[in-house]
Amino acid sequence: METINFWRLNHPQYQSQRQEEYINGYGEHPYGLPGIDCKGCGEIWSNVRILPISCPEEYRKNKHITNVSPTPDLVHRNLQSGIAIAIGQKEFKFLPGDKFQPIYLDIKTKPKADFLWSTLGSVLVSERIKNEFEHLQLTGIQFAPVTMRKVGDKLIKYPFEIKHENEFYYEMIITSYSKSPSGAEIITTCEYCGREAFDRNKRRIEMKQDMWNGQDVFFLNTTIWIIVTDRVKKVLQELEATNIVFESLS
Ligand SMILES: [Zn+2]
Numbered sequence: 294m295e296t297i298n299f300w301r302l303n304h305p306q307y308q309s310q311r312q313e314e315y316i317n318g319y320g321e322h323p324y325g326l327p328g329i330d331c332k333g334c335g336e337i338w339s340n341v342r343i344l345p346i347s348c349p350e351e352y353r354k355n356k357h358i359t360n361v362s363p364t365p366d367l368v369h370r371n372l373q374s375g376i377a378i379a380i381g382q383k384e385f386k387f388l389p390g391d392k393f394q395p396i397y398l399d400i401k402t403k404p405k406a407d408f409l410w411s412t413l414g415s416v417l418v419s420e421r422i423k424n425e426f427e428h429l430q431l432t433g434i435q436f437a438p439v440t441m442r443k444v445g446d447k448l449i450k451y452p453f454e455i456k457h458e459n460e461f462y463y464e465m466i467i468t469s470y471s472k473s474p475s476g477a478e479i480i481t482t483c484e485y486c487g488r489e490a491f492d493r494n495k496r497r498i499e500m501k502q503d504m505w506n507g508q509d510v511f512f513l514n515t516t517i518w519i520i521v522t523d524r525v526k527k528v529l530q531e532l533e534a535t536n537i538v539f540e541s542l543s
Contacts, residue, residue, distance in 0.1 A: 318400025320412035333485025339390025406536035433508030
């Protein structure tokens, strides 16, 4: 069988925090599920996951949706089931900390790079990258438009060449995962909150061929590392996509 190489798609090293901030800005999802304070397992927890789902209108003023303070598990379960009904997907399994669409971008200089590392758990991409990924029908991802909120007029010198100017951006939401790496087998699952625990000391951060579920872009399970295949890497290199590096996982 042909061996496929997997690459972690990451941001480059910046020369300063200011440079990082000016290139990428800050993405904000104002609506999301709070963390959970579970009396079952005694844990207060949330995860980093961005959903391609728009926050239902009737929840946009709900204090639990606009405030990240953890809520008791009973309140959380009611929120989850209410939202699942509101989006018409009764069986949808939410997790504490899930973020909804939309996303807003605040940035001190007009964004120019193809990739913007503006938020945890996803990456923003220029329209030309989105269009090419959609044209190629790459799997494992969905796109949602980014609303530009505060865009400053500061000028910066980019540490890489900008050949393609960009106007519109989209959040690239990663919707698929590899299989769990070895050592990350689930030890316990809380029946109140669904929290799955594994031994962090035993987990090996690696991407083996047999962990691949077949998508072009995905998260390395149990992490928020964005992984791409050789094919995606080649596409991005041909597009001369900026503000990314490929880190070898083999
Ligand atoms: Zn629990």
